[in-house]
Amino acid sequence: MHNVVIIGGGPGGYEAAMVGRQLGRNVTLIEPGEIGGAAVLTDVVPSKSLIATAEVMIRLRHSKELGIVPVDPALNHAQEAIRVDLGAINQRLLRLAREQSADISTRLSSEGVQLVRGRGRLLNNRVVLADTDDGILRFPADVILIATGTRPRELPDARPDGERILNWKQLYSLTELPDRLIVVGSGVTGAEFASAYRQLGVDVVLVSSRDMVLPGEDPDAAKVIQAVFESSGMTIMSRSRAKSARRIPDGVELTLADGRTIAGSHLLMAVGSLPNTEDLGLAENGVTLTSSGHIEVDRMSRTSARGVYAAGDVTGVFPLASVAAMQGRIAMWHSLGDAVRPLDLRGIASNVFTAPEIATVGVTQKQVDAGEFAVRSVMVPLKGNARAKMQAHYDGFIKLFCLPQTGIIVGGVVVAPGASELIYAVSLCVSARLTVDQASLAFTIYPSLSGSISEAGRRLHNVADMLQH
Structure with a gap:
């Protein structure tokens, strides 16, 4: 078994590529965009960079209590002496994402991984096709790994326009702080962005379909976060479900299922994600998908098709970059005959970057x-x-x-x-x-x-x- 072909350049794909090279195989990684996937380019790295900036504002909020006050006696609090430059913040975090992507690409190239810019799909379980600028290229494969990730889920009547109605990948195009940000969805993504923007001084309305924010987390922890959100001045609309959104002059209006409306300057849709499993030739080649469209895998990252593995969010196992990376490594260790243990979900540590x-x-x-x-x-x-x-x-x-x-x-x-x-x-x-x-x-x-x-x-x-x- 000499040829490994990986479709998708996120943590599951690039970590698998490095293991494949470490074990002496020929590795080709096919990715239509930059290396690093959503985790590096639009999700984890930039969002946590934004949150790191917001944490500075949290420290300033307690500055008076700590004995740090403005030099100007006309100011009551250290926060009054500064302003938030969202354009500069977003430029920085996008630069960090690009630099991280470049570092990973350099590492892969230095390890001897063949990087192909294009969209990959299965011809069968022994050949991968890549749609590139140079045409359709064929890559023979003894082992195939699918690591194509997910994309933001959209509501039919609240489609992002990239200006006022946004998904979390589009937030970084803002150059000025929203006057009022409506966040739909109180899961991890919604809660993290709501927390960060509130700390940056934005009026935030969080629309939650559940009784409590972060319904998937420890209930005692969720109570703490809800209390912190409310004490910070955030408006939380519990047991409220979004129905539609429309542009209005200088803003956006969200309509709830019960007929109520909420007006804001910007709207963030954070209502989950969908797996990127379309047009990959999966079903035609015996790869079983779940009812949600994710690729079904076992604890060794194997799919139902011989020689085809999958890793990362596209499997629906656990939407964490660390899990994606481990799934990719396990796939290589198993397929290439190295010592390996099955993925053990009991030991996975996860984090929500609220404050x-x-x-x-x-x-x-x-x-x-x-x-x-x-x-x-x-x-x-x-x-x-x-x-x-x-x-x-x-x-x-x-x-x-x-x-x-x-x-x-x-x-x-x-x-x-x-x-x-x-x-x-x-x-x-x-x-x-x-x-x-x-x-x-x-x-x-x-x-x-x-x-x-x-x-x-x-x-x-x-x-x-x-x-x-």
Whole structure:
């Protein structure tokens, strides 16, 4: 098996390409745009760069409490001394995305990966066709990987126009802050952008079809974020479903299913995504699709067609760049005969980049409430943490789940600034099957936010002792 052909240049595709070359195979990667896919170019890298800028505004919001005040006595708060240049922000984050894409392309080329600009599709499970500027090219393949990602879902009566009605890929074209931004969808994407733009000073209306924002996240975490959103001045319209949107002079009007209307300067549609599985020759070559149009794969990234694998959001397994990358690596390790373990979703850590962030790993509260796991749990509020007080962070908590008899940590939730970094300690505990005693005996820095993880372990030890006696 010498030839590997990959369709799609996102994390699933480019990570697989590097593994394929590492194992000595000829690797061709076919991508119609720039390398990096949506994760690098329009989704993860630019959106998190925007959020990083918004975090500066969060620190300024607490500046007076920390003793930092404007030099000009006419100003009441440090925020009044600055303005947000959205055009400059968007130029920077798009530049960062392009630079990251270029770095990945350079790395792939230096590793010997053949990069082809074009649209790939299956002729059969041994040949891939690429529609390029030079015509249709044929690439023989012993192994094929599909990693074509997803695109924003659209409502028939609220189609983005790129000016006032936008999807999340189009937000970066704005040069001035919206006067009033309506965000439809309170999942991860909607909540992250609503949080960032509110911190930048925009009047934000978040339209949610559910009772609580972030319905797919830990319910205790969602309550914290909802409270933070509301206290920041964000308007949340719960149990409201968008029906249609239309342009009005200097803005847009959203109509809800119950007939109510909301006017704003701009509208962001964040109502999910659709897999890019059309015109790839999948069904014709025996690749099974799910009812949602995603490619059905097993834990080795195999599709139903021999020699054809799939990775990333197009599989619908878990819409995370880290999962896409791991699926791509697993596909190569398995297909090329290297040592490999199946994808284990129980150890996946995920993060929501709101303010504060939400990070989770392992067993979830939803699974516990459904009776799927018998666990003991504890929740340590952040407001009691000394470091959090010093930094004026009061919203959030650390939650751990452990098995009742052994004390093995099987899951956790962190709601805090920098939760995406703190969750690594919990993730190590889950993957290594450490007990709450082992976690609490490891030294932490005082003062530190991570100290609350150790404290959670100590509290669970006490619970176990009480149960035994």
